[in-house]
Amino acid sequence: MTHFISTEESQILEGTFWREHTTRQYLSQVTGFSRNKVSSLVSNLLSHGFMQEVGPQPHWRGKNHHLTLNAGLGYLIGVDLGWTSVTVALSTANMTVLHSLNKTLGPYQDQDAVLACITTLIEQVLGLQEIQAHEVLAIGLGLPATVNIEGGLLSVEHLPQWSYAGIHTHLSRAFGVRVFLDNDANIMALGELWIQRRQHPQSEVENMIVIKVGHGIGAGIIANGQLYRGHDGAAGDIGHICIDPEGPVCHCGRRGCLERLASARFIVEAAQRQAALKGSSLGQRFLSPDQIRYEAVLHACREGDPEALEIIQRAGVRLGNVISNFVNFFNPSKVLIGGKIALAGPLLLASIRQTVYSRSQPISSRHLSVDYTQLNERSTVCGALALALLSAFRDAANPQPLHFLQP
Ligand SMILES: [Zn+2]
Numbered sequence: 137m138t139h140f141i142s143t144e145e146s147q148i149l150e151g152t153f154w155r156e157h158t159t160r161q162y163l164s165q166v167t168g169f170s171r172n173k174v175s176s177l178v179s180n181l182l183s184h185g186f187m188q189e190v191g192p193q194p195h196w197r198g199k200n201h202h203l204t205l206n207a208g209l210g211y212l213i214g215v216d217l218g219w220t221s222v223t224v225a226l227s228t229a230n231m232t233v234l235h236s237l238n239k240t241l242g243p244y245q246d247q248d249a250v251l252a253c254i255t256t257l258i259e260q261v262l263g264l265q266e267i268q269a270h271e272v273l274a275i276g277l278g279l280p281a282t283v284n285i286e287g288g289l290l291s292v293e294h295l296p297q298w299s300y301a302g303i304h305t306h307l308s309r310a311f312g313v314r315v316f317l318d319n320d321a322n323i324m325a326l327g328e329l330w331i332q333r334r335q336h337p338q339s340e341v342e343n344m345i346v347i348k349v350g351h352g353i354g355a356g357i358i359a360n361g362q363l364y365r366g367h368d369g370a371a372g373d374i375g376h377i378c379i380d381p382e383g384p385v386c387h388c389g390r391r392g393c394l395e396r397l398a399s400a401r402f403i404v405e406a407a408q409r410q411a412a413l414k415g416s417s418l419g420q421r422f423l424s425p426d427q428i429r430y431e432a433v434l435h436a437c438r439e440g441d442p443e444a445l446e447i448i449q450r451a452g453v454r455l456g457n458v459i460s461n462f463v464n465f466f467n468p469s470k471v472l473i474g475g476k477i478a479l480a481g482p483l484l485l486a487s488i489r490q491t492v493y494s495r496s497q498p499i500s501s502r503h504l505s506v507d508y509t510q511l512n513e514r515s516t517v518c519g520a521l522a523l524a525l526l527s528a529f530r531d532a533a534n535p536q537p538l539h540f541l542q543p
Contacts, residue, residue, distance in 0.1 A: 140532065141181075141186070141529070141532045144167075144169065144173075144177055145177055145180065145181055145186075146529045146530055146532065147167045147169075148163055148167065148169075148174065148177045148178060148181060149181065149186060149187070149205065149529045150526055150529055150530075151163045151166045151167055152187060152203055152204065152205050153205060153522075153525060153526065153529075154166075154330070154333045154334075155333065155334070155337055156204065156334050156337075157190065157191070157202035157203070157204060158202060158203050158204070159200055159202060159203065160174050160175055160178055160200075160203070163178070163203075178203065182203075185206055185208075185209070186205070186206055186209065187203050187204065187205060187206060188203070188204055188205075188206050189201040189202070189203060190202050190203075190204055204230060205229055205230050206229065206230075207228040207229055207230040207232065208228075208229070209229035209273060210229055210271055210272060210273035211226055211227065211228060211229070211234075211267055211271055211272045211273065212226070212227045212228070212229060212231075212272070212273055212274060212275075212276070212521045212524045212525055213225070213226055213258055213261070213272055213274075213275040213276070213311075213313075213521075213524065214227065214275075214276050214277075214517045214518065214519075214520030214521035214523075214524060215254055215258075215275065215276065215277040215278070215517070215520055216278055216320065216323075216516040216517040216520060217250070217254065217277060217278065217279040217280070217320070218241075218280060218320070218350065218351075218516075219241075219280060219350070219351040219352070220240060220241055220351065221238055221239060221240045221241055222238070222239055222241060222250070222253060222254055222257065223236060223237070223238045223513075223516075223517050224236065224237050224238075224254065224257040224258055224261050224517075225261070225514075225517045225518075225520075225521060226261045226262065226265060226267070227521050229273060229525060231330070231518070231521055231522070231525075233518075233521075234265050235261050235264050235265055236261070236517065237257050237260055237261050239253060239257060241253065245295065247295070247297060247298045247299070247302055247303070248306075251302075251303060251306045251307065254277075254307070255306070255307070255310050258275070258307075258310075258311065269311040269312055269313065270312065270313075272311060272313045273313070273314070273524065273525065273528050274313055274314040274315070274316060274524035274525065274527060274528040274531075275307055275308075275311065275313055275314070275315045275316070275524055276316050276317075276318075276323070276519075276520035276521060276522070276523035276524030276525075276527065277303070277307070277315065277316070277317050277318075277520060278317075278318055278319065278320040278322070278323035278324070278516050278517075278519060278520045278523070279292070279303075279317065279319070279320055280292065280293075280319075280320050280351070280352050280354070281293075281298070281319060281320075282319060282368075282369060282370045282373055283300065283317050283318050283319050283322075283369050284300075284368050284369035284370075285316075285317070285318065285365070285369060286369075287368075287369075288300045288301060288304070289369075290303070290317070293352070293387070293388070294387070300317060303315075303317060304317065314524075314527070314528055314531060316523050316524060316527040316528075318523055319354060319356075319369070319372070320348060320354065320516050321346065321347070321348040321354035321355050321356040321372055322356040322363055322365065322372065322519075323356070323516050323519035323520050323522075323523055324346050324348050324356050324474050324475075324509065324515040324516045324519050325344065325345075325346040325355075325356025325357065325358055325363060325519065326356070326363055326519035326522045326523055327509075327511055327514070327515040327516060327517070327518035327519030327520075327521075327522060328344070328346050328356075328472055328474070328509050328510060328511060328515055328519070329341065329344065329358055329361075329363075330518060330519070330522050331510050331511055331518070332344075332470075332510070335510075341358070341469055341470050342358070342359075342360055342361040342469075343358060343359060343360065343466070343467065343468045343469055343470075344357075344358040344468050344469065344470040344471070344472065345357055345358075345372075345459075345462055345466065345468050345470075345471050345472070346358075346471075346472045346474055346509065346515075347374070347455070347459065347471065347472070347473050347474065348474050348475040348516075349398070349399060349400075349455065349473060349474070349475045349476075349477040350399065350400055350475040350476050350477065351399060351400045351401065351430075352375050352395055352399060353374060353375040353394055353395045353398065353399050353455075354372055354373060354374060354375060355372035355373075355374045355462075356372055357371055357372050357466070358468075359466075374394060374458065375393060375394055375395035375399070376388050376390065376393040376394070376395060377393065377394045377458055378390065378391070378392050378393060378394075379392055379393070379394050379397055379398075379454055379457065379458065380392030380397060383396065383397055384396055384397070394454065394455070394458055397451075397454050398451040398454040398455050399451075400430040400476070400477075402451060403430060403433050403434075403447055403448065403451055404428060404429070404430050404433060406447045406450070407422075407425075407428050407433040407436075407443070407444065407447055408425045408426060408428050410443050410447065411425035411428060411443075412425045416443060417441050417442055417443050417444075418433075418436065418441060418443045418444060421436055421441060430476065431476060431479060433447065433448075434448070434476065434477065434479035434480045434481075435479060437480045437481060437483065437484070438479065438480060438481035445483055448480045448483060448484050448487075449483065449484070449487045451477075451484070452483075452484045452485075452486075452487030452488045452491070453487055453488075453491050455473070455488050455491075456487065456488040456489070456490065456491025456492045456495070457491055457495060459471055459488065459491075459492050459506070460491060460492045460494075460495035460496045463492060463496040463497075463500050463501055463504060464496055464497050464500050467500045468504065469503050469504060469505070470504070470505050470506075470507070471492070471504065471505075471506045471507075472506075472507055472508065472509045472510070473485065473488060473506070473507070473508050473509065474508065474509035474512075474515050474516075476513075478508045478509065478512060485506070485507070485508060488506060489506045492504075492506055493506075
């Protein structure tokens with residue numbers, strides 16, 4: 137089936153997406169449309185099979201029917217492309233993940249080789265569920281790059297040959313479906329917003345910062361319930377904030393960047409230096425200091441190795457200092473820390489919290505919570521699925537008709 141939807145219908149579908157079971161009253165609140173207008177739009181979407189009515193269930197307080205997206209609209213593909221691995225997930229239109237696959241990547245340079253790997257994983261995940269490419273509504277892809285969605289521009293550090301058009305063309309040709317790209321931290325924020333709204337529909341988090349710490353450091357910003365991308369799509373690009381003008385040279389050429397002093401590279405280099413010293417606890421744990429990997433240091437910290445704890449704590453204080461500036465500037469109600477750094481366990485979170493609360497203005501932090509992301513390593517891939525669906529709805533109102541499965 138092919139169907140055009142109006143911008144107003146797209147807003148109703150988007151409002152329905154954010155809640156597991158929604159009502160016409162809630163849709164009227166979030167869209168600002170009158171109750172009559174919502175009823176008319178919902179009737180049309182129900183009759184065309186975009187939405188379904190459910191209930192009322194015995195445990196519901198009211199007797200009203202609730203609305204959900206039709207899970208049979210089609211399938212979504214979410215791709216989380218990191219510096220060292222790629223994850224591909226396949227879900228229904230209501231975000232139930234059917235299968236996901238992960239592959240470790242070597243140090244990559246070549247866009248075509250990485251895209252070939254992603255294409256193979258998508259083919260595999262579709263094959264495992266016996267789903268054809270034409271049954272897919274859209275592909276969402278998050279990658280460690282600054283992405284200007286409106287301009288179709290992309291900037292990956294040190295990889296100028298990577299291009300928005302190249303990725304978009306490759307994947308849309310391979311599968312014949314819509315493809316949407318965004319920065320990985322932005323997408324992580326979208327994934328976390330989705331789970332927060334699904335699980336706590338009464339206390340919606342409208343102002344939130346999600347910080348991804350891995351080989352790079354980036355932030356996704358939710359302002360007034362919307363992903364804030366900035367004028368050129370570069371909002372939240374925090375890795376090169378200077379925290380020590382006399383510090384070591386970063387790969388960007390400047391000195392003392394946050395990314396140089398608190399990311400995976402800092403943690404690995406500090407652990408390697410420490411392990412080479414006589415009598416080092418890390419030296420006893422890792423017999424070849426130059427072979428120490430990021431994840432191994434995080435696990436050592438979790439297991440209570442004092443030197444790993446000290447290194448992670450140093451990274452935590454540096455992150456906390458930068459986060460406290462964001463708290464004073466932006467006054468979020470929630471800061472979430474995501475990426476592999478969460479493997480370090482509760483001590484890192486404690487040192488970030490302590491620094492943030494001690495350095496933020498009391499009025500900015502009195503309602504603030506600082507936690508690890510709720511979806512852990514699945515945040516980005518869930519955000520990519522959400523990006524795929526929300527962008528497909530907006531695109532269908534653009535107007536490019538939406539090909540969906542069930543009328
Ligand atoms: Zn830098």
